[in-house]
Each structure stands twice: as C-alpha cells, then as structure tokens.
Amino acid sequence: MRDDNRLEEQFLSQEAEKQISNQLDEVEQIEIDVKTDLLKIFQGQADGVSVAGQGLVIKEDIRVQEIKLQTDSIAINPFSALFGQIELNEAVNAIARIVLTEVDMNRTLASDFVSSQMQNFDLDVDGEIVSFEPQKIQIFLPGEGKIECRGRVLLKEMENTRPLAYTAVFRPRTHSQPAMLESFNCTEGDGISIEVVTALMQKAKELMNIPSFKWEEMAFKIKDIKVEKGSLILLVETQVKQIPSSITELSL
Template sequence: MGADSPDLGSQALSKVVEIGLASQLDASEEIAVDLRTNPGNFIQGKLDSVEISGKGLVVKQDLRLETIHITTDEVAIDPLRAVFGNIELTHPTDAEAQIVLTEADINRAFSCNYIRSKLQGLKLEMDGNPVTVDVRSASLDLPGENKFVIAAAFVLREQNEIKKFSATAIPQVHENGNQISLEILAAEGQGLTLKLVMVIFEQMTALLDLRNFDIPGIALKLHRIEAQVGKLVIHAKTQITQLPTL
C-alpha cells in the first residue's frame, strides 16, 4: 500500500462522516468523504486532510446543489473518541469550499412554497399610492459574463392588474459574507418602480444566503461568486468545528 493510500481505519472514519452527512440532508445523489492520515499521525490526533464531495444535495428551502467540494489542511482530533467513530475536533480548522448551483435548480427553488410565500402581500408604494403586490412567477437566467437576468410577473391587488418586468444585474459579495447583493444595470417593464424591483430581488437572493447551506459544524462565508452560462459558482471559506457523524 502506497504512502498516499488510505488505510482501513481512514476508510472506516470516512464512511462514518459520509453517513452522518447524508443524515443531515433532505436528499443526496452522491457523497464521498476522504479522511487522509496514517497510523502515526492518527495516534497523535492528526488527520492530514479532509475532502468532502457531493452531488445533488438538497438542503434548506428545497435548494439543490449540483456539486459541493470542501477541502481542509491538517485537522486535529481526539484519537480516543475517533476509535469509537466519534470524530471530535480539538480545535477548529480552516477549509475552502466550492458550490455549483444550476440555473434550473435555482428556478425550481424559486417556485417552492417557502419562497412563493415570501413574495405575496408585499406592501409598496406606486405613484404615491400604497399597493399590495403578489408575485405570480419569477425566473432567473444566467447568460454568462457574471450577469443575472431576472423576470417576474406580479399582480396589483387593488387594481387586479397583472404586470411584468425584467432586470439585468451583477451579483456582488455582501459585506457580511453570507449573502449576495445585486447591482442593477438595467430594468424594464410595466408598472415598474425601483423599490418593487429591489424588494423582489432581496427575496430571491435571500435563497442564496450561505446560511441555507450550513451543515452543523460547517459554516460557510462567501468569498467570490461567478455567474457563468447556466450555472452559479460560489467560492467560500469555512471554519469547521465538527465533522458530521450520527
């Protein structure tokens, strides 16, 4: 067995984390965990690295992740607890993560009951008059060049009128590292007000709050975002305080 090959103990611990991670998700297509160490380092309470990969993971608000990939450097653990399958970190470790969301999965999440409920009964002002807005539909197009194109149809309750708008925006990292904010480049449509566009945008981007992707012990902080053709690539940094186990 080569120096870089995992031993049976590492494989067993990796499987424990895989099962623990799967138990904390609504659904998953593939999960792979690779804990790398050797007997000498393990006795000293050290894992050389941890790599977590997943495909088709469904997390909060019915949001599906096309892929997620998390990598760490050396991890300090309690070796005695680990022998019994309880991988307890003795101090936090830094890691990097990359999450890919497809345009189709984002739009599916926009149509879920949770997000739809957030887009009903919006109290706004148009032409100096208070109005109540119900968003009938909203969709996101990712044409590339780091742009979002959002289209929505909404009803003005008081007038019982259906109106539509679309807007192009550039995603930016919010200062708190959890959320994405949008800089509007252009907008057009019927009954359009900037406040209406911003309210709808805020509710839609709330879905992409990284706290929706948190797994117990693994909290993500947004570092960089790329809006590519048909997909959103999120680069994040994280501090891991525990690895998922049953």
C-alpha cells in the same frame, strides 16, 4: 506504516460517507477523504478532510449539482471519530467550489423551505417606509456572465398595497469587477418612483457588500462568482465551528 494509516483513513472516510449519505434525500455520488492516522485520532487531530459530491439533495427541493471542499487541519472528538462521525472541537477553515444549475436554483427558490425563509424588507424613502413582500422569483442564466431575475412582489407604500412584477439583468460582483445592473423593467403594475428605485439600489449595494454570511455555526465568504450558460459557479471560503444541526433536521 503508510498502508496501516491508509486503512484507518479509509474506515473513517467510508463511515463519514455513510453518515452524510443517510442525511441526504438523494445523492448521486459522494467521496470523503479523511487524512489522519490512529495516533492522531486518539489525539483528536486530522490533517484535513476533502469532500467531492454530485447531485446532493436536501429536503427534496434543495439540490447542489457539484461541490468540492477542502479543509485545513482540524481538531475532532476522538471518540466520535472512531465511529465515523466527525465532531469538531475547534473551528475549521475550508474552501469550497459549488456548482448550481439554473434548474436547481429555481427548484430551490420554489421550495417550501425557501418560501418560509423569505422575509419582507423595508426601505426608508425620504422618511417614509416602503415595504416589499416577495411573492415569486425566478433565475435565468443566459451566459456571458449575466443573471436575469424575474420576480413579483407586493409593494406597500402610503397605506396602499399593489402588485409589482419586474425583470432585472445584472452581473454579479467578482474578484475583478464590481456588481453591475444592466437593466430593470417593470412588467406589471404602475412602476415605481425614482426615489424608491434609488433607495432599492442602495439596499442592493449594501447586501452585495456584506463581507460574510452566517448560518448556524458556519460563516461563508464568497470569493468569486462565475456565471456560465445554465450554471453558477461559486468559490467560497468557510469557517465551520460545528456541523449544523439543520442539515440533519432538514433531512428528517
């Protein structure tokens, strides 16, 4: 009986691999394992899905070096499942381990997609609005748990606009320690006032303490971050209500 079940699992897993591979610009390796049987398929159930992939590329410039994801039991559309397409009938919880390289992170930051998503942000500095318009950002991972960020923004304050370049070194928040800023230096421009720095640090604290992030039908919560030389490792909890349509749209 188990061998018969395994044939059904293999069919669904292989078809799911084809569907995902077709939606990616590039994929070095992907393995999907769907745990279910024919009866559960007709009942719209699966015991879980595991995904392991390497070298996944969406829209040419957005690349993930490695991802491992495991879901709990899921409720699926039985008719789409028979054709290897997993459509969720209920939200599913999953945990993922994602590895990003320094090269891939900077490739993504320079992509047209990320550039189109970058937005200006405003700070209230003693009743005056100071605006930052991101121009360029690069990430460096030197090791020892540190992230170095080099960027350039247009700073708008008191009806004046001027360029500002900076270098910041920080340690991200982990399960055992809070985020720590080690240094912040202005490398271009006349610098910024203490009041602006204070407001900027408060804004950064608010962003780092956001409990979860949302993208379409998915919610993400970063449980842990590990920074190694040249790579960033994320442990992420997710709740997926449906596979985002943007995955397909990005690959067109």
